[in-house]
Amino acid sequence: MARVTFQEERCKGCQLCLPVCPKNIISMTAQINSMGYHPAGVKEQDKCTGCALCALVCPDMVIEVEREERSV
Amino acid sequence: MKKVFTRPKTLKDVAYHYCPGCTHGIAHRLIAEVIDELGIQNTTIGMTSVGCSVFTMEYFDMDMVQASHGRAPAVATGIKRVLPDRIIFTYQGDGDLAAIGTGEFVHAAARGENITVIFINNAVYGMTGGQMAPTTLMGQVTKTTPFGRSKEVNGFPVKVCEMLTPLEGAAYLARVSVHSPKSIIQAKKVIKKSFEVQMEGLGFSLVEVLSTCPTNWGLSPLESVKWLEDNMIPYYPLGEFKKPGVLA
Numbered sequence A: 001m002a003r004v005t006f007q008e009e010r011c012k013g014c015q016l017c018l019p020v021c022p023k024n025i026i027s028m029t030a031q032i033n034s035m036g037y038h039p040a041g042v043k044e045q046d047k048c049t050g051c052a053l054c055a056l057v058c059p060d061m062v063i064e065v066e067r068e069e070r071s072v
Numbered sequence B: 001m002k003k004v005f006t007r008p009k010t011l012k013d014v015a016y017h018y019c020p021g022c023t024h025g026i027a028h029r030l031i032a033e034v035i036d037e038l039g040i041q042n043t044t045i046g047m048t049s050v051g052c053s054v055f056t057m058e059y060f061d062m063d064m065v066q067a068s069h070g071r072a073p074a075v076a077t078g079i080k081r082v083l084p085d086r087i088i089f090t091y092q093g094d095g096d097l098a099a100i101g102t103g104e105f106v107h108a109a110a111r112g113e114n115i116t117v118i119f120i121n122n123a124v125y126g127m128t129g130g131q132m133a134p135t136t137l138m139g140q141v142t143k144t145t146p147f148g149r150s151k152e153v154n155g156f157p158v159k160v161c162e163m164l165t166p167l168e169g170a171a172y173l174a175r176v177s178v179h180s181p182k183s184i185i186q187a188k189k190v191i192k193k194s195f196e197v198q199m200e201g202l203g204f205s206l207v208e209v210l211s212t213c214p215t216n217w218g219l220s221p222l223e224s225v226k227w228l229e230d231n232m233i234p235y236y237p238l239g240e241f242k243k244p245g246v247l248a
Ligand SMILES: Cc1ncc(C[n+]2csc(CCOP(=O)(O)OP(=O)(O)O)c2C)c(N)n1
Pocket: B050, B051, B052, B053, B069, B092, B093, B094, B095, B096, B097, B100, B120, B122, B124, B125, B126, B127, B128, B133, B213
């Protein structure tokens, strides 16, 4: 289980997070934030693995990633 | 669930003023993550320079000094000598460091000042509107090289790490990039090492970070990371150019 959260008001619509997602679930949404950008978001949250590659490349720290801790 | 990625605590919870896709933001975050991991937020003092990153003190939650254009290594020298137990770093662009500030960083390295320089090479003067920098690539079109940089008129791009390598006072010199997940992970390791070199008292350290300026390159953020990879890395190879024997 993993969850990725986009702080839409901070997104500048740069799209750098799109191609790095191995599950290809990030896209630009239709809404417009107060800076005038279309923020990025995920459609199929359940496919997210919590790899955090999207957050790693986001220059504006829009993305937070949570993941279930693995019990060993 | 456990947070596996969140904002480092050394960065204030405010939005950057940088353009969309500008990788100054990634470089800031990596420095803040390193400061968090080393537990030195309360003992570190940063020097901001003149360029797009002039407002860096609005973002880092720690003591910062704003130095005049190019002079950050001189200010850092003074502070480190008065407060040797503090961790001192400068954050400088290529216009700031490699043009107007050439005297300061070269001599800080030559003296072996125990400070860390984070040098953001985006091959252009970003803040002032995209003029040629000393690091602008051959043939690169900028506001002041509308037909591309030429060796006859503009001379050759400056390779800062390579240039400092022969100086005995330079202890750690490395070039990294922030254009891809892999390069970002490597960049953080190198920035951490540069701080550790200072904490061990081993001398001058400099990390050159290849960075994008989508606005002045006239490219989209995605085109910019590709342009960096295809054009900057071949001329500015990544790697460690010099490291103290104890780290080898
Ligand atoms: C003494 C002085 N000369 C010139 C300037 C104008 N100036 C402001 S920023 C800058 C260059 C910034 O380029 P760089 O250091 O590469 O930073 P970037 O914006 O690209 O991150 C210049 C020449 C100034 N502020 N002060």
